[in-house]
Every structure is written in C-alpha cells, then in structure tokens.
Amino acid sequence: MTEPRLKSVQCISPAGLHRVAYKEWGDPGNRNVLICSHGVTRVSDDFDALARALSDHYRVVCPDTVGRGRSGRLANPQFYRVPQYVSDMVTLIARVTQDEDQVDWFGTSMGGLIGMGLASLPGNPVRKLVLNDIGPTMDAAALARIGDYIGQDLRFSTYEEAKCFVRDVSQSFGEHTDEQWEKLACDVLRQDEQGRWVRHYDMGLAEPIRAVTPESCKSDEALLWAAYDAITCPTLLVRGEKSDLLSHDTAVAMxxxxxxxxxxxxxNVGHAPTFLHEDQIAIARQFLVG
Incomplete structure (x- = not known):
C-alpha cells in the first residue's frame, strides 16, 4: 500500500519566513502532479483516501496551509488570507514540479478559493481545476457560522470529548462510518502543553475574519467573480446538495x-463533501483522469 512522504518548504510573508508542510503520495519521479488543498480549519490528512486512490496516476501533494497542522504559524495573523496562501502555493509548486510547470488542483472550500486565485493568474500552472463546494458568492450566514466556529478557543479534558465536538460540528459532511468519523476528528486534534485536547490550528486565523464588514464582503465577492471569469482551464464544480455556503443558483451561474x-x-451532503467515499472519489477520478 502506498504511504506518504512528509516534507516541507520554506515560504515568505511580509512578516517573515515560515514553513509549509506537505504530504507527498505516489512515485516521487512522476511529473504528473495533483495538488490537494483543504478547508479553513482542516489539514492535509483529509485527502489520504483520495491521494491513495489517485497515486496510481499522479504524484499527489497535500499541503497543510500555513497556520494549520504540521505547517508553521505566521508572525502576523492579518496575513492569514488567500493572497498569502496563493503565494505559498506558488513556492510549493516550484519545489515539487521540477521544471514541469503544470499541475492539476483539487480544492475543498478555502482550498478551492486558493485554486481559483492561482488559476486566474496569467501564465498560471493549473491544467485542471476541481472546486469542492465553493464559489465566488458565499452565504453570509454560513460565513458567520464558520467564523464563530474558528474563533472558539476550546480545550477539552479528554480525547472523547474533543472527538464528539468535531463530529457534532461536522454533521454537514454527510453520513460516515464510525471509523471515518474517528479519522476526521483525530486528524484535526492535538494535545497542548497541559495535556488538554485542542484543534490543530492557530487561533489567529479568526482575526482577518472578524475584520470582515458588509462592504468588504461585497468587494471581495466582486474580486472573486473577476478571478473566476479569468479561469480558462477545464473546471469541475462539486456541490453538496444541502450546502449552506454555496447556493444552487451560484453553482448554476458558474x-x-x-x-x-x-x-x-x-x-444528502452539505458543506462540504469529504471525498472519503468511493463514489465521491470516482467523480474526481473521472474528471481528472478520464
């Protein structure tokens, strides 16, 4: 069975240097690269099932976006924004492609926004793009829900309490087995110095979200539609039928x-499909591989 290699690359923000960790699956000499980018509070381990399934065709690279998981934290949390993440991914792609300048991209939620930003740039390296439950127009109430969730500095005395919390707040992911729920929880939990269980990300992620105003939200939406309209590569949009972040009308417009x-x-899935299920993985394979 294919097992991943854990690696990292040094990136830069206006506040200094930081490291971005990533998991690499498949033949290290394979120049056919797929980048998988996770949601706002998730980690690279989310893609273990998808990466394992597609590693017969790709070298699959799954980064922990800065501020999450095994990656470093930013000295200034105001830079936890999509332009910084796009910059980091340009550095990562330069590292993993080795003179080959094209990659395919699978992005869930925030990872899809990063993919949109990258694929909209002139001369960008994205050959095929999968957007998993994300678009240029996002429901304001859903954004507020996510912002509240991110900003809660919760600490649990036992792993079981923490696991139950993650499962409760992730019900929109749809039906999963107990084993799958276990993985979805343990991938985003760690113990702090006092032995309490916490979520595996920098609480500073919430600061830019708290700064969002109705005016800035409208401005961001206009920029996102402009970015989306600039994309020219083949694009697959996956939407959870019950998603509260990406509306059916927005999906149709896309x-x-x-x-x-x-x-x-x-x-029977909300925000966002996890691609842990074989039928969901088959959707990605059909579009990416054929």
Missing amino acids: TQRGPRAQLVEIP
Missing part, C-alpha cells in the same frame, strides 16, 4: 460564465 464549470451535486 456553469454559464468563466470556465463554464461542469457541475456535480452530491445528495
């Missing part, structure tokens, strides 16, 4: 402008 994304909606 099939009619910009790259005219192919749309697949997954029944």
Whole structure:
C-alpha cells in the first residue's frame, strides 16, 4: 500500500519566513502532479483516501496551509488570507514540479478559493481545476457560522470529548462510518502543553475574519467573480446538495460564465463533501483522469 512522504518548504510573508508542510503520495519521479488543498480549519490528512486512490496516476501533494497542522504559524495573523496562501502555493509548486510547470488542483472550500486565485493568474500552472463546494458568492450566514466556529478557543479534558465536538460540528459532511468519523476528528486534534485536547490550528486565523464588514464582503465577492471569469482551464464544480455556503443558483451561474464549470451535486451532503467515499472519489477520478 502506498504511504506518504512528509516534507516541507520554506515560504515568505511580509512578516517573515515560515514553513509549509506537505504530504507527498505516489512515485516521487512522476511529473504528473495533483495538488490537494483543504478547508479553513482542516489539514492535509483529509485527502489520504483520495491521494491513495489517485497515486496510481499522479504524484499527489497535500499541503497543510500555513497556520494549520504540521505547517508553521505566521508572525502576523492579518496575513492569514488567500493572497498569502496563493503565494505559498506558488513556492510549493516550484519545489515539487521540477521544471514541469503544470499541475492539476483539487480544492475543498478555502482550498478551492486558493485554486481559483492561482488559476486566474496569467501564465498560471493549473491544467485542471476541481472546486469542492465553493464559489465566488458565499452565504453570509454560513460565513458567520464558520467564523464563530474558528474563533472558539476550546480545550477539552479528554480525547472523547474533543472527538464528539468535531463530529457534532461536522454533521454537514454527510453520513460516515464510525471509523471515518474517528479519522476526521483525530486528524484535526492535538494535545497542548497541559495535556488538554485542542484543534490543530492557530487561533489567529479568526482575526482577518472578524475584520470582515458588509462592504468588504461585497468587494471581495466582486474580486472573486473577476478571478473566476479569468479561469480558462477545464473546471469541475462539486456541490453538496444541502450546502449552506454555496447556493444552487451560484453553482448554476458558474456553469454559464468563466470556465463554464461542469457541475456535480452530491445528495444528502452539505458543506462540504469529504471525498472519503468511493463514489465521491470516482467523480474526481473521472474528471481528472478520464
């Protein structure tokens, strides 16, 4: 069975240097690279099942976005924003492609926004793009829900308490086995210096979200649509049928402008499909590999 290699690359922000950790699956000499980018409070381990399944065709690279998991933290949390993440991914892609300048991209939620930002740039390296339950227009109430969740500095005395919390707040992911829920929880939990269980990310992530105003939200939406309209590569949009972040109307609009994304909606799932299930993995394989 294929096992990942743990690596890291040094990146830079206006506040200094930081390291971005990543998991690499498949033949290290394979120049056919797929980058998998996770959601706002998740980690690279989310893609273990997808990466294992696609490593027969790709070298699959799964980074922990800075501030999460095994990656470093930013000295100034105000830089926890998509432009910084895009900059980090440009550095990562330069490291892993070794003179080959093209990659395919799979992005869940925030990871999809990073992919959109990268794929919209002139001369960008993205050959195929998968956007998992994310688009240029996001529901304000859903954003507020996510912001509240991120900013709660919760500490649990036992792993079982922490695991139950993660499962409770992740019900929108849809049905999973107990084993899958166990993995979804343990991947994002760690123990602090006092032995309490906490979520594996920098609490500073919440600071830029708290600074969002209705005016800045509208401005960001206009910028995101402009970015989406600039994308020219083949694009697959996956939407959870019950998603409260990406509306059906926005998803349909994304099939009619910009790259005219192919749309697949997954029944009985909200935000966001986890791609732990074989039928979901098959959707990604069909688009990416054929």
